[in-house]
Amino acid sequence: MKETLRAVNNKKFQKILDQKKERMKFLLSFCAHCGLCAESCPLYRNYRKPEYIPAYKAINSLGKIYKKKNNIDLKLLEEIKELIWKNCVLCGRCYCPLGIDIPGMIALARSICRSYGIYGVYPHSLGEPL
Amino acid sequence: MENSQFYLFIRGPLLWVAFVIFIGGIIFRTLQFFRLTQKKPPLTYSPIKNHEERYGKSSTLGRKMQLLVELKNSFFGQNPVVALVTLFFHILLFIIPIFLLAHNLLWYESWGIKLLSFSESTGNILTIIFLTLALFLLLRRLVVAEIRALTGKADYFVWVITVAPFLTGLICYQQWFNYQISLMIHILCGEFMLIAITFTKLGHMIFFFLARFFVSSEYTLGPGTRIWK
Numbered sequence: 001m002k003e004t005l006r007a008v009n010n011k012k013f014q015k016i017l018d019q020k021k022e023r024m025k026f027l028l029s030f031c032a033h034c035g036l037c038a039e040s041c042p043l044y045r046n047y048r049k050p051e052y053i054p055a056y057k058a059i060n061s062l063g064k065i066y067k068k069k070n071n072i073d074l075k076l077l078e079e080i081k082e083l084i085w086k087n088c089v090l091c092g093r094c095y096c097p098l099g100i101d102i103p104g105m106i107a108l109a110r111s112i113c114r115s116y117g118i119y120g121v122y123p124h125s126l127g128e129p130l
Numbered sequence: 131m132e133n134s135q136f137y138l139f140i141r142g143p144l145l146w147v148a149f150v151i152f153i154g155g156i157i158f159r160t161l162q163f164f165r166l167t168q169k170k171p172p173l174t175y176s177p178i179k180n181h182e183e184r185y186g187k188s189s190t191l192g193r194k195m196q197l198l199v200e201l202k203n204s205f206f207g208q209n210p211v212v213a214l215v216t217l218f219f220h221i222l223l224f225i226i227p228i229f230l231l232a233h234n235l236l237w238y239e240s241w242g243i244k245l246l247s248f249s250e251s252t253g254n255i256l257t258i259i260f261l262t263l264a265l266f267l268l269l270r271r272l273v274v275a276e277i278r279a280l281t282g283k284a285d286y287f288v289w290v291i292t293v294a295p296f297l298t299g300l301i302c303y304q305q306w307f308n309y310q311i312s313l314m315i316h317i318l319c320g321e322f323m324l325i326a327i328t329f330t331k332l333g334h335m336i337f338f339f340l341a342r343f344f345v346s347s348e349y350t351l352g353p354g355t356r357i358w359k
Contacts, residue, residue: 026162026166030333030337031331032331032334033277033280033285034277035280036213036216038276040208050279051279053279053280056279056280095349097338098341099337099338099340099341099342099345101345101358
């Protein structure tokens with residue numbers, strides 16, 4: 001438990017965050033939360049759940065990371081893992097009417113998680129049923 | 131007397147402050163956009179020949195089919211009601227304040243500028259349509275589970291900032307309450323909206339044109355000559 005609550009605010013982490021901070025904050029600040037990106041996601045069209053809406057995935061992964069900049073722990077990254085690996089295949093088909101680069105945001109969230117050894121394992125790669 | 135002094139203040143210096151912040155915000159956001167993007171590098175491979183080059187000019191029916199498929203895949207095809215409501219909501223949001231007769235009289239009084247104007251009754255009807263569309267968008271936020279999951283307090287705040295100038299404008303026109311006080315509240319709401327465009331997600335007013343016209347993507351509406359850094 002202690003391990004999962006360990007703060008991850010070290011230099012390596014901050015460097016990744018700072019590299020694209022301005023661009024990501026710029027993009028996050030304009031999301032109108034209109035939900036019009038939903039229908040462009042093949043996974044959302046299959047499951048019809050809010051967790052599959054592209055904007056939801058970006059806001060609740062990268063958005064949370066930037067929001068809790070000084071208060072991020074491994075538990076948060078583990079929660080985000082589900083959203084950005086299980087609920088997104090990064091196919092790049094998401095369409096934002098405002099022109100927000102959603103795949104770019106999810107890709108950065110993945111990089112951040114990966115830098116802490118947190119990454120998605122697809123069920124079928126372990127021989128589990130889909 | 132106090133009222134008229136306050137009226138002169140909000141019609142004069144405060145309006146200038148709002149305009150300066152609004153124009154300054156547009157300039158700042160535009161510069162920020164160009165700083166965060168770069169020119170698209172030239173392609174290092176030969177692009178696949180398009181349909182026309184490969185098979186010759188397609189028939190009229192073929193072109194129509196292609197357009198229909200593109201329309202079906204766009205969000206106008208996927209969610210036509212919301213798409214049309216959003217489109218008309220934004221068109222009215224722009225044209226009502228610009229072409230309203232009462233506003234144009236102020237432009238003329240101050241700077242001698244004459245713009246095309248709606249008749250008073252047209253302005254009134256368009257405002258009512260705008261408020262109805264805004265109500266639809268609010269109900270969508272409250273009722274549709276997917277959109278509710280995305281919505282935060284800031285979204286309701288932005289909705290109020292956007293709708294308030296139109297609602298108070300209608301109240302002024304209809305003179306439902308004390309006209310002078312309604313008018314001052316209307317002016318303050320309008321100025322607050324102009325200021326908020328720079329600092330809130332209403333900034334998508336600027337971002338939309340920059341991102342959709344300049345950033346290269348499958349859905350670009352313009353030259354698409356830039357990419358994110």
